Amino acid sequence: xxxxxxxxxxxxxxxxxxxxxxxxxxxxxxxxxxxxxxxxxxxxxxxxxxxxxxxxxxxxxxxxxxxxxxxxxxxxxxxxxxxxxxxxxxxxxxxxxxxxxxxxxxxxxxxxxxxxx
Amino acid sequence: xxxxxxxxxxxxxxxxxxxxxxxxxxxxxxxxxxxxxxxxxxxxxxxxxxxxxxxxxxxxxxxxxxxxxxxxxxxxxxxxxxxxxxxxxxxxxxxxxxxxxxxxxxxxxxx
Numbered sequence: 001x002x003x004x005x006x007x008x009x010x011x012x013x014x015x016x017x018x019x020x021x022x023x024x025x026x027x028x029x030x031x032x033x034x035x036x037x038x039x040x041x042x043x044x045x046x047x048x049x050x051x052x053x054x055x056x057x058x059x060x061x062x063x064x065x066x067x068x069x070x071x072x073x074x075x076x077x078x079x080x081x082x083x084x085x086x087x088x089x090x091x092x093x094x095x096x097x098x099x100x101x102x103x104x105x106x107x108x109x110x111x112x113x114x115x116x117x
Numbered sequence: 118x119x120x121x122x123x124x125x126x127x128x129x130x131x132x133x134x135x136x137x138x139x140x141x142x143x144x145x146x147x148x149x150x151x152x153x154x155x156x157x158x159x160x161x162x163x164x165x166x167x168x169x170x171x172x173x174x175x176x177x178x179x180x181x182x183x184x185x186x187x188x189x190x191x192x193x194x195x196x197x198x199x200x201x202x203x204x205x206x207x208x209x210x211x212x213x214x215x216x217x218x219x220x221x222x223x224x225x226x227x228x
Contacts, residue, residue, distance in 0.1 A: 004160070042220035043161075043205065056215060090160050105151055106216060108160035 002027065004109035006091050012115045013081050021076040021112045025093030031055075032074040033094070033106055034066060038087040046089075049074055078114075086116045118143050123206055123219030131227050136193040140206035140219045143187065147217075149209040150182050152191045154202045155221065161205055165191065196226045 005024045013019050025032050034046040045058040049068035057064075063079040072093075078085055092106035123140045130136055138152075149168055153161035165180035167173045173180045181190040189208075193200055206219040 043218040045215055048215070058215075092160075105149075105163050105166045107163060108153075110158075110160040113158075 004091055004093050004107055006089075006109040006112050008112060009110070010113045010115070012117060014117050015081055015083060017081050019078045019081060019085075019114055021078075021089050021091075021114070023074045023076070023091030023093075023109060025072050025074070025091075026107055029093035029095055029107075030072055031094045032068055032072065033092040034074070034076045035090040035092065036060070036087045037090055037111070038084075043090070047076065081116050083116050086114060088113050120144055120217050121206065121208055121219045124222055125220055127223040127225055129225040129227055130196060132196060132198060134196050134226075136191075136196050136200070136224060136226075138191040138193075138204050138206075138222050138224070140189050140208075141187055142189070142208055142217075144210070145184070145187065146210040147208040148211045150180065150189050151207040151209070151216070152178075152180055153205045153207060153218075155205060156202045164204075198226045198228050200224065201226045 004026055007022045011019055031050040033048050036044045036046055046060055046064055047066050048056040052068050066076040068074045088111040090108050090111045092108045094106045095104040121140055121142045152165040154164050155161040164178055167180050167182055170182050170184045177194045179192040189206055203221040203223050205221040208217045
């Protein structure tokens, strides 16, 4: 079974530019989550998509946005990049989590390392 | 008060020792408890997933949850150098969607 895949592995941008990160979930998973892992800050929840809709977002400004496609893959877009956006961006997928009778854990990809110069 | 506290380490132990990793949490609503292992330049890998109080064993790994003390542990028996990684605890409330992660403990197993 293929795991969560993310692309690109590394991305280098300059301040003010826009970045697009991509994620393909595990086959059969409908929920996709995005996290930011900055040095010293741990995993910070960014966004949750399920069935094409944004279900929840973390405490990040609106320049962090995304979408989920009909095949459940997802994009994270970061506009007006700032130096502090440099981090590892992780995508995770799961079956629908937290509602109904099923609470399934999240499985992570290896991330996109975004560096802002 | 932070929702989850985890000692960042680093924790260095000799090969073959028993390792104990711990997290404390403040909200009694957490019911699902997970441990992830993260190697350098890799994403977190799910190790253990438990519901409510009690123990769960998987090979050399044992996850323990004490809800009365709001304390969770991961034990690694017969530790190997390949166990050297960062270990993150993660907690989830029932009917919730946002997993709360600890900041991770860096573990070094010395050959």
